[in-house]
Amino acid sequence: MTRTRPLAAAAALGATALILAGCVAKTDVAAADALTVTSTDSSCDVSAATATSGTLTFEVANESSQISEFYLLADDGLRIVGEVENIAPGASRTLTVVAQPGDYFTLCKPGMVGEGVGRTGFSVTGEAVQATGDDAEQKQQAVALYAAFVKDQVEQLVPAVDELVAAYESGDDETARDLFPTTRAFYERIEPVAESLGDLDPRIDYREVDAVAEGLDWTGFHRIEKDLWVPAQDALNADDETPAWQDWQPSTTEERAAFGDQLVADVAELNTYVHSDDFLEALDAQGIGGISNGAIGLLDEVATGKISGEEDWWSGTDLWDFAANVEGSKMAFSLVKDFAVAQGDEGKKLADQIDTGYADLEAALAAYGSLDAGFVNYRELTEDDKRQLTDLINALAEPLSKLTSTILE
Numbered sequence: 373m374t375r376t377r378p379l380a381a382a383a384a385l386g387a388t389a390l391i392l393a394g395c396v397a398k399t400d401v402a403a404a405d406a407l408t409v410t411s412t413d414s415s416c417d418v419s420a421a422t423a424t425s426g427t428l429t430f431e432v433a434n435e436s437s438q439i440s441e442f443y444l445l446a447d448d449g450l451r452i453v454g455e456v457e458n459i460a461p462g463a464s465r466t467l468t469v470v471a472q473p474g475d476y477f478t479l480c481k482p483g484m485v486g487e488g489v490g491r492t493g494f495s496v497t498g499e500a501v502q503a504t505g506d507d508a509e510q511k512q513q514a515v516a517l518y519a520a521f522v523k524d525q526v527e528q529l530v531p532a533v534d535e536l537v538a539a540y541e542s543g544d545d546e547t548a549r550d551l552f553p554t555t556r557a558f559y560e561r562i563e564p565v566a567e568s569l570g571d572l573d574p575r576i577d578y579r580e581v582d583a584v585a586e587g588l589d590w591t592g593f594h595r596i597e598k599d600l601w602v603p604a605q606d607a608l609n610a611d612d613e614t615p616a617w618q619d620w621q622p623s624t625t626e627e628r629a630a631f632g633d634q635l636v637a638d639v640a641e642l643n644t645y646v647h648s649d650d651f652l653e654a655l656d657a658q659g660i661g662g663i664s665n666g667a668i669g670l671l672d673e674v675a676t677g678k679i680s681g682e683e684d685w686w687s688g689t690d691l692w693d694f695a696a697n698v699e700g701s702k703m704a705f706s707l708v709k710d711f712a713v714a715q716g717d718e719g720k721k722l723a724d725q726i727d728t729g730y731a732d733l734e735a736a737l738a739a740y741g742s743l744d745a746g747f748v749n750y751r752e753l754t755e756d757d758k759r760q761l762t763d764l765i766n767a768l769a770e771p772l773s774k775l776t777s778t779i780l781e
Contacts (some may be wrong), residue, residue, distance in 0.1 A: 406429040406430065406431045406466070407419050407420055407423065407428065407429065407430050407431070408430075408431050408433070409430050409431065409432040409433065409442055409478070409480070410433050410435055411432060411433065411434045411435060411436055411440045411442060411459065411480040411482060411490075412435050412436045412480075412482070412489075413436045413437055413438070413482050413489075414489055414490075415480075415489060415490045416442070416478060416479060416480030416488070416489055416490025416491075416492065417490065418430070418478050418492065418494065421492070421493065421494055421495065422494070422495045422496070422497060423471070423494075423495075423496055423497075424496070424497060424498040425471055425472055425473045425496050425497065425498035425499060425500065425501055426470065426471070426498070426501050427468060427469070427470050428444075428468070428469050428470070428471050428496075429466060429467070429468050430442065430444070430456075430466065430467040430468075430469075431464060431466055432456055432459055432464060432465050432466070432467060432480075433463075433464045434459040434460065434461055434462065434463055434464070434465075434482075435461075435462070436461060436480075436482040437461055437482075438461065438482045438483040438484075439458055439459065439460055439461070439482075439483070439484055440459045440461075440480055440481060440482045440483070440484070441455060441456065441457040441458075441459065441480065441481040441484050441488075442455065442456050442459070442465075442467060442478070442479070442480050442481075443455045443477075443478070443479045443480075443481065443488070443520075443524070444467070444469060444471070444476055444477075444478060444494070445476060445477040445478075445479060446474075446476060446477075447474060447475040447476060447477070449477055449491075450521075450699065450703060451521070451703060451706060452517055452520045452521050452524060453469055453471065453476065453517075454467050454468075454469035454517075455467065455520045455524075457484065457520075457523075458484075470501060471496045472496065472500055472501065473496050473497055473498055473499070473500060474495070474496055475493065475494075475495050475496075476493070476494040476495070476496065477491055477492065477493060477494060478490070478491070478492050478494045479491045479492075481524075481527065484527055484647075485527050485528075485530050485531060485643075486527065486528060486530070486531045487528055510710075510711075511659060511660045511711070512656075514660050514663060514707045514708060514711075515655050515656060515659060515660065515662075515663065517707055518655065518663050518666075518704065518707055519646075519651070519652060519655050521562075521703060522562045522565055522646050522651075523646050523647060525558045525559075525561050525562045525700075526558070526562065526639075526642055526643045526646050527643065528558050529555070529558035529559055529639055529642075529643075530639055530640065530643050532551070532554070532555040532558060533555060533635060533636055533639045534636060535551055535555075536548055536551040536552060536555045536596075537596075537632035537633070537635055537636050538632075539551060540596055540599070540600065540628060540631075540632050541625075541628050541629050541632045541633075543625075543628075545599075545600050548596075548600050549600050549601065549687070552593075552596070552597060552600060552687060552689065553684075553687070553689035553692035553693075553746075553747075554692065554743070556593060556689075556692060556693060556696070557692055557693075557695070557696035557699075557743055558696075559576070559577065559593075559696075560673075560692075560693045560696035560697050560700065561670075561696050561697070561699055561700030561703070562700055563577070563669075563670065563673060563697070563700070564665075564666045564669045564670060565642075565646065565651075565666075566642055567669075568654070569642070569645060571588075572638060572641060572642060572645075574586070574588055574592075575591050575592055575634070575638045576591075576592045576593060576635065576638050576639065576642070577592055577593055577594065578590065578591075578592060578594065579594050579682065579683070579685065580594065580595075580598070580685075591631055591634050591635065591638075592631075592634075592635055592638070593635065594684075594685075595631050596631055596632065596635065597684060597685075597686050597687050598620070598686050599622060599623050599628065599631075600686075600687070601686035601687045602620055602622070602686055660707075660708050660711060660779055660780075661776050661779070661780050663704045663707055663708050664704070664705075664708050664775045664776040664779055665776055666700075666701075666704045667700075667701045667702070667704035667705045667708075667772065667775065668701075668769075668772055668773060668775065668776070670697045670698070670700045670701035670704070671697070671698070671701045671765065671768060671769055671772060672769075673697045674694055674697045674698065674765055675762075675765050675766075675769065677693075678690045678691075678693050678694040678697065679694070679758060679761060679762055679765065681750050681751070681758075684750070688749035688750045688751045689747070689749075689750070690750040691737070691740055691741065691747035691748070691750055692743060692747055694737065694761075695737055695742070695743050695747070696743065698730070698733060698734065698737070699743075701730075701772075702730050705726060705730070705772070705775070708775070708779050709723050709726075709727075711779040712775060712778050712779050715778055715779070715781055718778075719778055719779075722771050722774060722775070722778055725771040726768065726771050726772055726775065729764070729767055729768030729771060729772070730768060732764050732767065732768075733761075733764045733765065733768055736760060736761055736764055737761075740753070740757075
């Protein structure tokens with residue numbers, strides 16, 4: 373079952389300017405009456421499927437049995453235009469956004485975990501609008517939307533990991549192998565957040581060689597990966613020349629239970645953190661520079677691990693990680709792009725170069741598959757294929773490296 377959102381659709385990021393939630397339109401051309409939203413355990417009913425551009429207000433009533441959230445998503449299904457969370461059962465909350473003409477999705481998430489329910493198309497017609505509000509307010513809104521994106525990804529990671537681990541612990545390796553790369557995509561989009569939390573990322577995502585080098589117990593995704601793919605590739609054969617496979621013994625049922633339960637616990641800890649005041653305070657302290665650096669850091673992840681094929685050594689699923697890193701990087705860039713453009717001609721030129729870089733890299737990745745339909749095994753790529761991807765990464769990395777200094781001028 374596919375859980376990810378397609379990379380091709382993410383190319384729409386930035387194509388239509390989306391004004392940050394909470395800003396006030398210069399010309400309020402939205403309908404005067406608020407849209408009503410009813411969130412239940414299985415549905416998300418919005419009183420209308422269309423609205424006029426400008427300030428939109430959604431009055432969200434939670435009639436589910438759980439704490440719920442409501443989202444307005446961009447047409448790629450990834451970027452969060454606005455969200456309201458922590459709506460207690462029986463309570464109501466209001467979301468106000470300034471929406472440009474275009475196509476969107478509405479979605480509720482009872483329990484604040486998983487993919488959500490009632491995902492429905494929503495269209496906005498009318499004229500393009502501009503936002504007012506001081507620079508500090510708009511920067512704060514960018515930080516708030518990035519926080520919402522991170523929380524959404526981790527909320528989807530939690531049940532995906534539960535399903536992966538259940539298959540792994542029960543010995544259903546075929547199902548677990550199918551779930552492994554799609555589950556990791558949620559993590560790969562927001563990896564810099566976990567990397568900032570001491571030993572949490574090492575427990576979740578370290579490769580064997582990294583854990584050994586640092587004297588750590590090896591756990592997490594890649595420990596499970598080795599159990600799932602090494603036997604399938606006859607890697608117990610003595611003539612296999614890969615050092616990491618030498619003297620390998622498959623995990624026992626008890627060991628699988630321990631590794632699986634540890635990953636579930638570590639992801640739960642990550643979920644607790646991104647819903648805490650500490651996370652919001654950390655993002656606030658970093659400001660838009662932190663978002664920009666996150667975009668740069670995710671592309672660095674591609675350049676240093678994915679392009680070499682070292683990340684998913686046994687499974688060859690590196691292109692899933694590659695694509696998710698690019699999606700997360702582009703998402704972060706989309707939130708700070710306007711601040712670069714606001715710096716004048718040089719800032720606009722830089723933003724255009726970055727947009728082109730993402731588009732070129734996405735087009736090259738599309739030749740090998742997609743997050744939605746799946747990718748070819750990384751071992752099928754030739755050295756020329758890898759060199760082309762490397763060149764495109766470098767072409768994007770050069771202007772992207774200037775982003776933070778530009779937006780903070």
